[in-house]
Amino acid sequence: MGRIPCCEKDSVKRGQWTPEEDNKLSSYIAQHGTRNWRLIPKNAGLQRCGKSCRLRWTNYLRPDLKHGQFSDAEEQTIVKLHAVVGNRWSLIAAQLPGRTDNDVKNYWNTKLKKKLSGMGIDPVTHKPFSHLMAEIATTLAPPQVAHLAEAALGCFKDEMLHLLTKKRADFHLQPGTPLVITNAPFAATNKPADEKDHTIEKIKLGLSRAIQEPDMIIRNKPWETTAGSQFDGAYSRGFPAGGFQYGQPYCGNDDASLWSQSICSGSTSTAGDQLGHLKLEEENGGESEAGKELRNGSSIFSSDCVLWDLPSDELMNPIV
DNA sequence: AAGATACGCAACCGCACGCCA
């Protein structure tokens, strides 16, 4: 027994909406509201699936939506919240008035993810790549470490190659220094194949060095920018809590933007603790209460919760 | 100038969940 489809796919129109369809839908909803999406297209005289109408309304036609560029402040909020809740786009969007989950998701996938990668920060964990490598290496015995560079290269290969065709990557491999990648614009698309291979060899070498000398990397703490700015509990559990600034230590530039200056400058780990708790419970099987709370958007935005440097009273929709 | 490629965004798909009879 399969699930009943939400509409007859053959008899409904799909694809781009026309202004005429938008008008029909908007005026119908203005008069009758959004109750029962299945009936709306029929009553509004639209050859559309109810689900399609709902998406069009929630993602585009709603009068309270913003359609312009994301601001720096919005970017910061997305990055900070993503570090805490991951791909919970609706949760993140709830903190950005006028933005939909689809907006946030698209913006993350097309801009922010690449921006972080370009800074040498893993967009999944929000940690520097080199730190990730060192952290993994310290947990492995020497025979395993020997294979890590190859595996890591496999993981990062596509991203690296993508970056290599867009930007020059400078690798500083002097003894006693960590793997540092700096970005400088250059036209690499006409780069000879053997030169690319050579660059990839450099990447391999750098990764191997990062793995084989984790102590050296930790000692140098490239992500640490100020005295007293150390790892804290939250950071060591996988959350960026104040040990580095996005864009600063890796690129080595001084034109710190508002964005790069303030992201991850705090250190409180309330939400991180809760997520860690959640992860543990999930590993023990089944969705935990914390998981349900997280899914519903509660708990992590409790009244005295601080998301790095984003206190809950700055949140648009703190859910208690 | 034309074709190829990359990018951004709107829309779609399918699963999960909650409500209700």
Place this chain on the structure above:
DNA sequence: TTGGCGTGCGGTTGCGTATCT
């Protein structure tokens, strides 16, 4: 308790446009 229904959500796809060669 169960099944139908409506809705929410995250991942993916497809198309129009911009940029590059």
